[in-house]
Amino acid sequence: MGSPAHKRPSGSGGGGGLPTSTSQNGGGARGGRGVLPRGRQMQKTFNNIKITILCGFVTILVLRGTIGVGYLGSSSADAVNQNIIEETNRILAEIRSDSDPTDLEGPQETEMSTNETYALGPKITDWDSQRKVWLDKNPEFPSTVNGKARILLLTGSPPKPCDNPIGDHYLLKSVKNKIDYCRLHGIEIVYNMAHLDKELAGYWAKLPMIRRLMLSHPEVEWIWWMDSDAWFTDILFQIPLVRYEKHNLVIHGYPDLLFDQKSWIALNTGSFLLRNCQWSMDLLDAWAPMGPKGPIRDEAGKVLTAYLKGRPAFEADDQSALIYLLLSQKDTWMEKVFVENQYYLHGFWEGLVDKYEEMMEKYHPGLGDERWPFVTHFVGCKPCGSYADYAVERCLKSMERAFNFADNQVLKLYGFGHRGLLSPKIKRIRNETVTPLEFVDKFDIRRTTQVETKPQN
Amino acid sequence: MGSPAHKRPSGSGGGGGLPTSTSQNGGGARGGRGVLPRGRQMQKTFNNIKITILCGFVTILVLRGTIGVGYLGSSSADAVNQNIIEETNRILAEIRSDSDPTDLEGPQETEMSTNETYALGPKITDWDSQRKVWLDKNPEFPSTVNGKARILLLTGSPPKPCDNPIGDHYLLKSVKNKIDYCRLHGIEIVYNMAHLDKELAGYWAKLPMIRRLMLSHPEVEWIWWMDSDAWFTDILFQIPLVRYEKHNLVIHGYPDLLFDQKSWIALNTGSFLLRNCQWSMDLLDAWAPMGPKGPIRDEAGKVLTAYLKGRPAFEADDQSALIYLLLSQKDTWMEKVFVENQYYLHGFWEGLVDKYEEMMEKYHPGLGDERWPFVTHFVGCKPCGSYADYAVERCLKSMERAFNFADNQVLKLYGFGHRGLLSPKIKRIRNETVTPLEFVDKFDIRRTTQVETKPQN
Numbered sequence: 001m002g003s004p005a006h007k008r009p010s011g012s013g014g015g016g017g018l019p020t021s022t023s024q025n026g027g028g029a030r031g032g033r034g035v036l037p038r039g040r041q042m043q044k045t046f047n048n049i050k051i052t053i054l055c056g057f058v059t060i061l062v063l064r065g066t067i068g069v070g071y072l073g074s075s076s077a078d079a080v081n082q083n084i085i086e087e088t089n090r091i092l093a094e095i096r097s098d099s100d101p102t103d104l105e106g107p108q109e110t111e112m113s114t115n116e117t118y119a120l121g122p123k124i125t126d127w128d129s130q131r132k133v134w135l136d137k138n139p140e141f142p143s144t145v146n147g148k149a150r151i152l153l154l155t156g157s158p159p160k161p162c163d164n165p166i167g168d169h170y171l172l173k174s175v176k177n178k179i180d181y182c183r184l185h186g187i188e189i190v191y192n193m194a195h196l197d198k199e200l201a202g203y204w205a206k207l208p209m210i211r212r213l214m215l216s217h218p219e220v221e222w223i224w225w226m227d228s229d230a231w232f233t234d235i236l237f238q239i240p241l242v243r244y245e246k247h248n249l250v251i252h253g254y255p256d257l258l259f260d261q262k263s264w265i266a267l268n269t270g271s272f273l274l275r276n277c278q279w280s281m282d283l284l285d286a287w288a289p290m291g292p293k294g295p296i297r298d299e300a301g302k303v304l305t306a307y308l309k310g311r312p313a314f315e316a317d318d319q320s321a322l323i324y325l326l327l328s329q330k331d332t333w334m335e336k337v338f339v340e341n342q343y344y345l346h347g348f349w350e351g352l353v354d355k356y357e358e359m360m361e362k363y364h365p366g367l368g369d370e371r372w373p374f375v376t377h378f379v380g381c382k383p384c385g386s387y388a389d390y391a392v393e394r395c396l397k398s399m400e401r402a403f404n405f406a407d408n409q410v411l412k413l414y415g416f417g418h419r420g421l422l423s424p425k426i427k428r429i430r431n432e433t434v435t436p437l438e439f440v441d442k443f444d445i446r447r448t449t450q451v452e453t454k455p456q457n
Numbered sequence: 458m459g460s461p462a463h464k465r466p467s468g469s470g471g472g473g474g475l476p477t478s479t480s481q482n483g484g485g486a487r488g489g490r491g492v493l494p495r496g497r498q499m500q501k502t503f504n505n506i507k508i509t510i511l512c513g514f515v516t517i518l519v520l521r522g523t524i525g526v527g528y529l530g531s532s533s534a535d536a537v538n539q540n541i542i543e544e545t546n547r548i549l550a551e552i553r554s555d556s557d558p559t560d561l562e563g564p565q566e567t568e569m570s571t572n573e574t575y576a577l578g579p580k581i582t583d584w585d586s587q588r589k590v591w592l593d594k595n596p597e598f599p600s601t602v603n604g605k606a607r608i609l610l611l612t613g614s615p616p617k618p619c620d621n622p623i624g625d626h627y628l629l630k631s632v633k634n635k636i637d638y639c640r641l642h643g644i645e646i647v648y649n650m651a652h653l654d655k656e657l658a659g660y661w662a663k664l665p666m667i668r669r670l671m672l673s674h675p676e677v678e679w680i681w682w683m684d685s686d687a688w689f690t691d692i693l694f695q696i697p698l699v700r701y702e703k704h705n706l707v708i709h710g711y712p713d714l715l716f717d718q719k720s721w722i723a724l725n726t727g728s729f730l731l732r733n734c735q736w737s738m739d740l741l742d743a744w745a746p747m748g749p750k751g752p753i754r755d756e757a758g759k760v761l762t763a764y765l766k767g768r769p770a771f772e773a774d775d776q777s778a779l780i781y782l783l784l785s786q787k788d789t790w791m792e793k794v795f796v797e798n799q800y801y802l803h804g805f806w807e808g809l810v811d812k813y814e815e816m817m818e819k820y821h822p823g824l825g826d827e828r829w830p831f832v833t834h835f836v837g838c839k840p841c842g843s844y845a846d847y848a849v850e851r852c853l854k855s856m857e858r859a860f861n862f863a864d865n866q867v868l869k870l871y872g873f874g875h876r877g878l879l880s881p882k883i884k885r886i887r888n889e890t891v892t893p894l895e896f897v898d899k900f901d902i903r904r905t906t907q908v909e910t911k912p913q914n
Contacts, residue, residue: 049481054627121889122889122891124893125889130892131894134894141903141904156653157629160881161622166616168626169625171625172625175629175632179636179648183646183647188640189636189640190636191633193633194868194873194883195882196871215897216870216893216896407650411651424617425616425652426651426652426653432578432579433579434579434580435674440591440672440673440675453834
């Protein structure tokens, strides 16, 4: 769609040309230019010039529209990049259009009605004894290793690329952060990118996956769910499992917010541990029914908003549903629930991220609490989605800082550290040596793990 | 920058208006319209209509240019998304501009000249004995666990977001794939996102990191480097370490391509194992000198292109440099190098990805070779960068297929599988049961690991 920049208006009347002739025959015939009075000729010339300028202007606009918004001089690399992104998105949409001919089972389209009761699976009532029998038969898969109960960390993200592309980059950094912590503490990771149950998608997707992992990994004592936006920031700190010998659910929260205020943020399901046992299977079964998307989840949301303090109006989420369950059936569940706040099993990011430098100056890893938070959780930042509760800049900067704050603790063994908490670049923090093992003895955290905390009330 | 759609041309001659009057006074004065001959009046009217249409056209173009290329009806969600992406990129560039005031050490700007010799670090000559002493002193960190030598898998990606945003999504899926394999085989992962040495960036970055890990993890017997675009596609297969008792470097390749043809693709450094020992330290020291970016790497590239068959002209890469080293110093190194091609320690993707369905029909996991490739390596696809050697669509589709082909093998334990090799959605492949442990016994691959292959020549 272009027009030549400086086309002389022709005498023809068809199409786009503008007549220059003032002959009585308004179009059609190509009339020669007669001799015109001087003034009129000047005016005609003036008109022609204006038309020419206007046509030139039109041409420029057309070009601008074609090559994109921005300076006419925008680099060809940007244009190429934009093309790549658009092309990629088109291809991905095509790939994932689920029109694969080998797809033998069509998707279930109907949502559950409020008459139906959802179940995670067939009711199991003897999981403790099944598991015990299996463990006895399989001594090569013990539930404790080197005196520590076996923990499996479950995390994940949706199978599709993030709405905001930067989201995938932060998911990548988040999983690296988890890989580092778990390597140093002998914890296995399952990164889930599948929806095991169409009914329970989104934040509810963890429930069927936790159940599935419990039943498939009898050797695992604890399943630790962790959100993808929760980052380890104390690489040394270990979960003090000895505190929880009599408990089956360990979750960060505040008893007064829970029991007195019935606040919807009294507990945080972004990071919690669930013991692999019958009690937990029962809890999951009791927890799940508010989850199925559609009318059930919507109606449940209204119940939760009415019941819980401060809760906005939206569909039922797993956290509110758990709080509601624990409050409304307190006697059934609370004896085995440990509401933990002596360290940051979940640490809300806003009050923490600006203090990292102060922490590095005054304290040291291993404390796990407000002095050196175990987990920094970026609630509300949603880098993967489009609509965050906080400013994008603040969130991204803060996540960079948390990542580097943690990465410094990992890199210390290798003799490196980030140049600053916002910098991806690293620098040496000690000279190389021909006897590197002295630093391994000094800095390898697996050799300097903290003493188990005594059980407390 | 807009113009009203249907502005009537005014009589003024300044700025944008076009005169309608044919009075001798071409501009300036607002002349009333005199009585004109009918023909001329029609022509004037015709001219005015044309001008009006043209102005309207201009207006539409301006609006189009302002709201972006594409249909005028493009959704506001797309516009919002585009804004988010641009804003995010701006913020990230600001965050990473390295102007952090806590950055105490400025970057070293100068490149090494060809006179200087690069060294990975101070020369260590007694690593075998240092390591042995340490292992003897630290029996709680043995180099073999349950009869298997301890392996650490090293992989990674640059610290910045990919040029092509979809690249980060595939890096995420790639690391999930590695997490799954390594969990099932008791292999630790280090995901490196830092450049330990500015001189050795890009594909060379693995060398300083391998060295650093060897020296920091004396308990690790093998460091296994794996590219981020190499994916596990046989979840059952195990590296037959018993074949390599007398070797220190295990790398996929073909002896005839190496020794007879001196081909630049005779070996593949996308997936190889290096034993943690003095020999390997020496190899790294001999390998690294072609790596420093700038004149050294450029000049080395010319040497490699001249020496190796089929090599295009570009700066020195680690793979070509290794081949050159092993050929030119054959007697020094080759005795301890195992050129492996009995299974796909590296499997070039193009010949494999279209056969996954056939494989699923005819064969089974655990073979590791062309019947069921151990590793599928997407050489040349470069989803993270802008300039791939293969069509984007083919690469993305193929990577999806490889990911799902592998994921099916992992999900089998949990009773699920992908609906098709292109689908992110999963479906049940067996019914749920109240006795899930029978399936654990049957499907948990850690309980069905393959028999160690006998050593072969």
